[in-house]
Amino acid sequence: METKMSATLRPGPQPSRRRFLGMAAATPLAATGALALGAGTAHAADSAYAMCYFTESTSLGAGTDYGLHLAVSTDSLNWTPLNQNNPLVTPTAGALGLRDPFLMRKQDGTFVVIATDLKGTDWSYNSQYIHVWDSADLRTFTGYRRLKLHDMTTHSWAPEAFWDAGRGQYAVIYSSVNSSGHNVIMVNYTSDFVTASAPQVFFDPGYDVIDGDMAVGVNGYNYLFFKKNQTLVAARSTSLNPGSFREFSTGVAHGGTEAPTVYKSLTSITWYLWGDTYTPNGVFYAWRSTDLASGTWTALDQKTYTQPVNSKHCGITTITTAEYNNLIATWGAPAWNRLKSYNYPDRYVRHFDYVGRIDAYPFDLYTDSLWKLVPGLADSSGVSFQSVNNPTRHLRHYNYELRLDANDGTSTYAADATFYRTAGLADSTWASFRSYNNPTRYIRHSNYVLRIDPISTATERQDATFRVGY
CATH class of the missing domain: 2.115.10.20 (Glycosyl hydrolase domain; family 43)
Known part of the structure; x- marks a missing residue:
């Protein structure tokens, strides 16, 4: 239970707890062999x-x-x-x-x-x-x-x-x-x-x-x-x-x-x-x-x-x-994703005052951190980040900084809002995102603000790596 304890304990919320216990794949699991574990865990299948x-x-x-x-x-x-x-x-x-x-x-x-x-x-x-x-x-x-x-x-x-x-x-x-x-x-x-x-x-x-x-x-x-x-x-x-x-x-x-x-x-x-x-x-x-x-x-x-x-x-x-x-x-799995920072894993990509950044979870509005990864506006083999709570807006770069702008229908907007997903530069099981129209630059955070930059150092590779999950 979260705590609502007696008068001797912390005032305030909460009840709670359960028993056995990630980004789980939202695709069917392959058949696996039965596991015979000890008492107190799972049944064999x-x-x-x-x-x-x-x-x-x-x-x-x-x-x-x-x-x-x-x-x-x-x-x-x-x-x-x-x-x-x-x-x-x-x-x-x-x-x-x-x-x-x-x-x-x-x-x-x-x-x-x-x-x-x-x-x-x-x-x-x-x-x-x-x-x-x-x-x-x-x-x-x-x-x-x-x-x-x-x-x-x-x-x-x-x-x-x-x-x-x-x-x-x-x-x-x-x-x-x-x-x-x-x-x-x-x-x-x-x-x-x-x-x-x-x-x-x-x-x-x-x-x-x-x-x-x-x-x-x-x-x-x-x-x-x-x-x-x-x-x-x-x-x-x-x-x-x-x-x-x-x-x-x-x-x-x-x-x-x-x-x-x-x-x-x-x-x-x-x-x-x-x-x-x-x-x-x-x-x-x-x-x-x-x-x-x-x-x-x-x-x-x-x-x-x-x-x-x-x-x-x-x-x-x-x-x-x-x-x-x-x-x-x-x-069904969610129709949206969250993006976790590799080197600041308590932080997630979100928009705030229409600026792209990474902030520590939790925050309000939590929907600022929900994104639909849609086919790239300039190239459908790429990806664009559509805001869930501002669905007419996508993350795009402008003067190399990422912001949440309304889609004006121009080819420039489409190009600025399109990225190619690659293996994570710091961890190949994660993801990085290369700019469509500035192909030497990747999305990364700098002082918690998102931008596109050339990547060369180990720190920059970590700044440019994200987990796409829920």
């Missing part, structure tokens, strides 16, 4: 990833939506939002909105989605319920209901679930305030997500904790990740019994961080930990480890991962090749 989330923009205006959003990925680091980053379904009861969705594949191979019953940032709203949907394939969502967890006059934030094989039931964990007045991780048990057992305290270290996220059955241990004092830390136990977990790890944070999501790569021994910053339109940061038992994590370079725009408090599960392909076919 899984080869891709699905992320659920809600969205908030910095101003809580355009780009804010408290419905269920989905994205898919082939590498779990770069993501393709589905349905143009619009919600697939929205709650029709309770607060009429959700936060902190969690997505899990059940024992029968179908999926369940659970989420906090809360719309917006009214942290005084206390719901004894969580939202629930069933789904056979993540293309349709059925059986919408709310599941009651307790009778207390407090919240039920950031629900997640895991299979407790010893009990033969699912455990639903969530954050709620106990009789001592601080947030603890509670648990209820259920077989159907329709009714649940009485609540129990799952984890109470004696101080405020929220946003529980589990990794179950990893080399004899079960791991509980959570937020403590603006930091992501972990506890572990050899059992899944309430009260058995003990904190052990070194905390990680990037500023104030919450909503841990932990998952294992489908193709390596690497585990990833994602966390969310507090602010609306918060930024995700990621860490990696090859050994959960070490309790230590290494920060990932932001070049390596890209969150869906405006995404908050994600939940991740693994999916099959067929499920990935069907989701792309049903919901």
Whole structure:
């Protein structure tokens, strides 16, 4: 849950966290062999990833939506939002909105989605319920209901679930305030997500904790990740019994961080930990480890991962090749792209006062950074950058500086607005863009402003390299 903590914690937003966890290719995946991974990861046929989330923009205006959003990925680091980053379904009861969705594949191979019953940032709203949907394939969502967890006059934030094989039931964990007045991780048990057992305290270290996220059955241990004092830390136990977990790890944070999501790569021994910053339109940061038992994590370079725009408090599960392909076919990839800077990977190409530049995400209006890469106006084998929120305008160079000008229909405008996409000058897996009518010059940033220049130095090659993603 993003944090709405007790009075002892930071005031302000947010519920959150989910469990297993890039620019995912928006094309069908080739068939892959089954992967047999350890407990707590995926089922054998899984080869891709699905992320659920809600969205908030910095101003809580355009780009804010408290419905269920989905994205898919082939590498779990770069993501393709589905349905143009619009919600697939929205709650029709309770607060009429959700936060902190969690997505899990059940024992029968179908999926369940659970989420906090809360719309917006009214942290005084206390719901004894969580939202629930069933789904056979993540293309349709059925059986919408709310599941009651307790009778207390407090919240039920950031629900997640895991299979407790010893009990033969699912455990639903969530954050709620106990009789001592601080947030603890509670648990209820259920077989159907329709009714649940009485609540129990799952984890109470004696101080405020929220946003529980589990990794179950990893080399004899079960791991509980959570937020403590603006930091992501972990506890572990050899059992899944309430009260058995003990904190052990070194905390990680990037500023104030919450909503841990932990998952294992489908193709390596690497585990990833994602966390969310507090602010609306918060930024995700990621860490990696090859050994959960070490309790230590290494920060990932932001070049390596890209969150869906405006995404908050994600939940991740693994999916099959067929499920990935069907989701792309049903919901479609975005009709727009974002361009990330190679050497300033927290910055994206955008227009501001009709000037082309790179600015640190997040910013308003976020739509300033959305582009349609259309056939080149002067040569259809090239590309032109059409603004999504100013669709009569394209990026073009003028006195070597890039600006967002209205198309005047002239051949000069068409030539100035046309570029040839090439392999990235600093990294061939990224992209660079050579000017059509000044072919010795490439788009690059200088003091964060976009222009076209000849490229010769290593720094200039990095300035001229971008990731085309979402």
